[in-house]
Amino acid sequence: MTRKIDPLVYSSIREAILVTGIWLAAAIWSISVCYTMGYHRATDDLKLVLGFPDWVFWGIVIPWSTCTVVSIVFGLIFVRDGDLGKDIEDADDLGLGG
Amino acid sequence: MNALTQFVTASNILAADAAAPPSAGWGAMTMLILFIAGSMCIGVFANMTTQKGGFMKGFFLGNRGLGAWALALTATIQSGGTFMGFPSLVYSHGWIVALWIGSYMVVPITGFGILGKRLAQLSRRTGAITVPDLFRTRFNSPALGFTCTLFILLYLSFMMFAQFKAGAIVIQLAWPNGGELSLSEDAVSVSETRYHIGLIVFAVTVVGYTLMGGFLAAVWTDLFQSLLMFVGVVILLVASLNAAGGLENATRVSVANTGPGFATGPGFIADGSSHEFLPLSLAISFFVVWIWGGVGAPAGLVRLMASQNTSVIRRSIYLLSIYNMGIYLPLIVICVCGRALIPSLDGKTDQIIPRMAIMTTSHWPGGSFVAGLILAAPFGAVMATVSSYLVVLSSGVVRDIYQRFIAPNADRNQLRRAAWGTMIVAGLISVAVSWYPVTYLQAFIVFSTSGAAATFLVPALMACYWRRATTAGIFASMISGAMTVLVLYLIGILNLLPHQAIGAATGFRPWYLWGFDPLIWGILVSGTSGILISLMTMPMDEELLSRMFDEQPEAP
Numbered sequence: 301m302t303r304k305i306d307p308l309v310y311s312s313i314r315e316a317i318l319v320t321g322i323w324l325a326a327a328i329w330s331i332s333v334c335y336t337m338g339y340h341r342a343t344d345d346l347k348l349v350l351g352f353p354d355w356v357f358w359g360i361v362i363p364w365s366t367c368t369v370v371s372i373v374f375g376l377i378f379v380r381d382g383d384l385g386k387d388i389e390d391a392d393d394l395g396l397g398g
Numbered sequence: 399m400n401a402l403t404q405f406v407t408a409s410n411i412l413a414a415d416a417a418a419p420p421s422a423g424w425g426a427m428t429m430l431i432l433f434i435a436g437s438m439c440i441g442v443f444a445n446m447t448t449q450k451g452g453f454m455k456g457f458f459l460g461n462r463g464l465g466a467w468a469l470a471l472t473a474t475i476q477s478g479g480t481f482m483g484f485p486s487l488v489y490s491h492g493w494i495v496a497l498w499i500g501s502y503m504v505v506p507i508t509g510f511g512i513l514g515k516r517l518a519q520l521s522r523r524t525g526a527i528t529v530p531d532l533f534r535t536r537f538n539s540p541a542l543g544f545t546c547t548l549f550i551l552l553y554l555s556f557m558m559f560a561q562f563k564a565g566a567i568v569i570q571l572a573w574p575n576g577g578e579l580s581l582s583e584d585a586v587s588v589s590e591t592r593y594h595i596g597l598i599v600f601a602v603t604v605v606g607y608t609l610m611g612g613f614l615a616a617v618w619t620d621l622f623q624s625l626l627m628f629v630g631v632v633i634l635l636v637a638s639l640n641a642a643g644g645l646e647n648a649t650r651v652s653v654a655n656t657g658p659g660f661a662t663g664p665g666f667i668a669d670g671s672s673h674e675f676l677p678l679s680l681a682i683s684f685f686v687v688w689i690w691g692g693v694g695a696p697a698g699l700v701r702l703m704a705s706q707n708t709s710v711i712r713r714s715i716y717l718l719s720i721y722n723m724g725i726y727l728p729l730i731v732i733c734v735c736g737r738a739l740i741p742s743l744d745g746k747t748d749q750i751i752p753r754m755a756i757m758t759t760s761h762w763p764g765g766s767f768v769a770g771l772i773l774a775a776p777f778g779a780v781m782a783t784v785s786s787y788l789v790v791l792s793s794g795v796v797r798d799i800y801q802r803f804i805a806p807n808a809d810r811n812q813l814r815r816a817a818w819g820t821m822i823v824a825g826l827i828s829v830a831v832s833w834y835p836v837t838y839l840q841a842f843i844v845f846s847t848s849g850a851a852a853t854f855l856v857p858a859l860m861a862c863y864w865r866r867a868t869t870a871g872i873f874a875s876m877i878s879g880a881m882t883v884l885v886l887y888l889i890g891i892l893n894l895l896p897h898q899a900i901g902a903a904t905g906f907r908p909w910y911l912w913g914f915d916p917l918i919w920g921i922l923v924s925g926t927s928g929i930l931i932s933l934m935t936m937p938m939d940e941e942l943l944s945r946m947f948d949e950q951p952e953a954p
Contacts, residue, residue, distance in 0.1 A: 303944050303948035303949055304948060304949050305947055305948055305949070306519075306947060306948055306949045306950075307949075308515060308516070308519055308708075309516065309519075309863075309947055311515070312515045312516035312519075312862070312863075313863055315511050315515070316511065316512045316513075316516075316863070318511075319504075319507050319508055319511035319512050320508075320512070322504060322507060322508075323501075323504045323507075323508050323685075323689055326501070326503055326504045326685075327501065327682070327685040330497065330500045330501075330503075330685070331497070331678070331681050331682060331685065334497045334500075334663060334681070335663065335678055335681065338493075338494075338497075338662055338663045339662065339663035339664060339678075340662070340663070340664075341662045341663075342658065343653060343658040343661060343662065346661055346662070348646050348649060348650075350645065350646075351644060351645025351646040351647075351648070351649055351731075352493075352645065352649070353493050353649065353661045353662070355662075355663075356493050356496050356497075359497065359500075360496045360497060360500050360503075360727075361727065363500075363503060364500070364503040364723060364727065365723070367503040367504050367507070367719070368503070368719045368720065368722075368723045370507070371504075371506050371507045371715050371716055371719035372715075372716040372719060372720075374507055374511065374715060374716075375507075375712050375713060375714075375715035375716035375719075376712075376716065379511070379515075379708070379711070379712040379715070380708075381707075381708045381709050381712065382515065382519075382708050384515075384518050384519045384522050384707060384708060385519055385522045385523055385950065386522065387455075387462060387522045387525070
C-alpha cells in the first residue's frame with residue numbers, strides 16, 4: 301500500500317529552502333557591501349551615518365533591520381502550522397527503537 | 399580637526415577616572431546571591447512540574463511542553479561568550495566585529511526554520527528523548543545511536559569543563575572590594591582562594607538546581623538570564639552613549655585612541671603587524687559557522703524536540719529576531735564607547751563590560767546594584783549553559799547507556815538515581831579538572847562547537863529530509879565531519895604548517911585551509927561522504943521510511 305507523504309514534511313522542506321535563500325541573500329549583501337565599502341579604506345573619507353561608519357550602517361544595520369522584519373513576516377505569515385503527531389505515552393520505556 | 403582634538407581631550411579626562419580598576423562593590427555580590435537563590439527556586443518549581451508522566455520525558459524533555467518564549471530565548475548559541483569573548487573582540491579589533499557577528503541577523507530564522515518543525519515531528523514519531531535516540535530509531539541502528547552518544551559525551555564534556563572555569567571567575571571578579579575585573583586566564587593567579595570558593599559555589603548551585611528540575615530548570619534559568627541580559631544591555635547602552643557623548647563622538651575618539659583600522663576592515667591590530675583579524679575568507683566563514691553551527695548543535699536539537707507545537711516554533715522566530723537585534727548591535731555600540739572612554743586595558747580586554755558597568759553607573763543612586771545586575775548576566779549565561787549541557791550529558795548516560803545496556807526495565811526511582819548520580823559525578827569531575835584551570839578556555843569551546851556541528855548538522859538534515867539516506871551514509875557523514883575538523887585543529891595547534899596571520903590571535907588555532915574555517919570543510923566533507931555512501935548502499939526498509947515520512951493512519 302502506498303501512503304501519501306505527510307504535508308508537514310512538504311511544508312518543512314519548502315520553508316527550509318526559503319530560509320536558506322534568505323541566509324544566502326543576507327550573506328551576499330552584508331559581505332559584499334562591507335568588503336567593498338569598508339576594507340582597506342582611508343579614514344579621511346570615512347563617513348558616519350547615525351554614528352556608525354557608513355559601511356557598517358549599509359552593510360550590517362540596514363540588512364539586520366530588514367532581516368528582523370523578514371523574520372517577523374516569515375513567522376507570522378509564511379510558516380504553516382501542522383500536526384506534529386501523537387507522542388508515546390509512557391516514555392520511560394525505550395521507545396520505538398527498543 | 400578641532401572637534402576631534404576636543405573629543406580626545408575629553409576621552410583622556412575620562413580615562414584618568416578609568417585608570418585604576420574599580421571595585422565591583424557589594425552590589426555585584428548581592429545580585430549574584432539573589433540570582434543563585436532565584437535559580438534554586440526555579441529548580442524546585444521545575445521539579446514539581448515534572449512529577450506528572452514518565453520520568454524520562456519529564457526530566458530530560460520537560461514533557462515536550464516548551465513554549466515560545468522559552469524556546470526562542472534558550473535554543474540558540476548564546477552563552478557566557480556573549481558577555482565575555484565577544485565584547486573583548488569589539489574592544490580589540492573595532493567595528494569589523496559587526497561583520498564577524500553579522501550573521502546573527504538570520505540566526506532566528508535559520509535556527510528554527512530549517513529543522514524545527516520536522517525535527518519536532520520526527521522526535522514524536524520515534525518516541526525519542528535524546529538525539530542518539532532519534533538517530534537510533536530513524537535508522538534502526540543501535541550502533542549508530544551508541545556512536546552519537548559517544549560523540550555527544552566527548553564534545554559536551556569539553557564544553558562543560560571550560561564553562562565551570564568561567565563561572566568561577568565571574569564570582570571571583572564580583573568579590574566585594576576585590577579590585578579584580580578580568581575574565582582572562584591570568585586573573586586566576588591573583589586570587590586562587592577566591593577562585594576555588596567561586597568554583598565550589600558555582601558547581602553546587604548549578605548541579606543543585608539542575609538535579610532538582612532537570613531540563614525545565616535548565617530552560618527556565620536560561621530564560622531568566624536572557625531577560626536579565628536584555629535589561630542589562632539596554633541600561634548599559636543608555637549609560638555608555640551618555641558618557642561617551644553619543645555614538646559619533648565615540649567612533650571618532652576610539653579611532654583617535656587606536657588607529658584607522660578600528661573603523662575599517664579587516665580590523666584594528668594593536669601591535670601594528672600585518673596580522674588580519676577578519677580577511678574576506680573568514681568573513682565568509684563566520685556567516686557559515688554561526689548559522690550552521692547553531693543549527694547542528696546537539697543541545698539546540700534537543701530543545702527543538704521539546705517544543706510544544708508548530709505555533710511555538712513559528713512565534714519563536716520573531717521573538718528571537720527582535721531579541722537578537724536588541725542585544726548584539728547595542729553590545730557593539732557599548733564596546734566602541736568603551737574604547738573611547740577607556741583607551742587601554744593593558745591586555746585585559748575582557749574587562750570591558752564590567753568596567754563600563756561600574757564606571758558609567760557609579761554616580762547613579764544605587765549604581766552598585768545596577769552594575770551588579772549587569773554583572774549577573776554573564777554569570778547567569780554561564781550557569782544556564784552548564785545546566786543545559788548537564789541535562790544532555792546525563793540523558794546520554796541514563797537513556798543511551800544505563801537504560802539500553804545495563805537496566806532496560808529500570809523503574810522511575812532507579813532512573814532518577816542514575817540521572818542524579820551522573821550529574822553529581824559530572825560536577826565533581828568538572829571541579830577537579832577546573833581546580834588547576836586549563837588554559838585556552840575559549841579555544842576548547844570553539845573546537846567543541848565546530849566539532850559537534852560538523853558531526854551532527856548533515857546527519858540531522860539527512861535524517862529529516864532525505865528518504866534515501868542510509869545508516870552507512872550517516873555513519874560516514876558523522877565520522878568524516880568530525881575527523882576533518884579534528885585534523886585541521888591538530889595541524890594548527892601542533893604548528894605542522896607555516897603560521898597564518900589571520901583570525902583571533904590565540905595559541906589554540908586551527909589551520910585555515912585556503913583561509914576558511916575548519917567547520918566549512920567539515921560540513922563539505924560530511925555532506926559529500928554522507929550522500930555518496932548512502933547512494934552506494936542499499937536503501938532503508940520502506941516500512942520504516944513510511945513511518946518516518948508518510949501520513950499515518952488514525953489510531954483506532
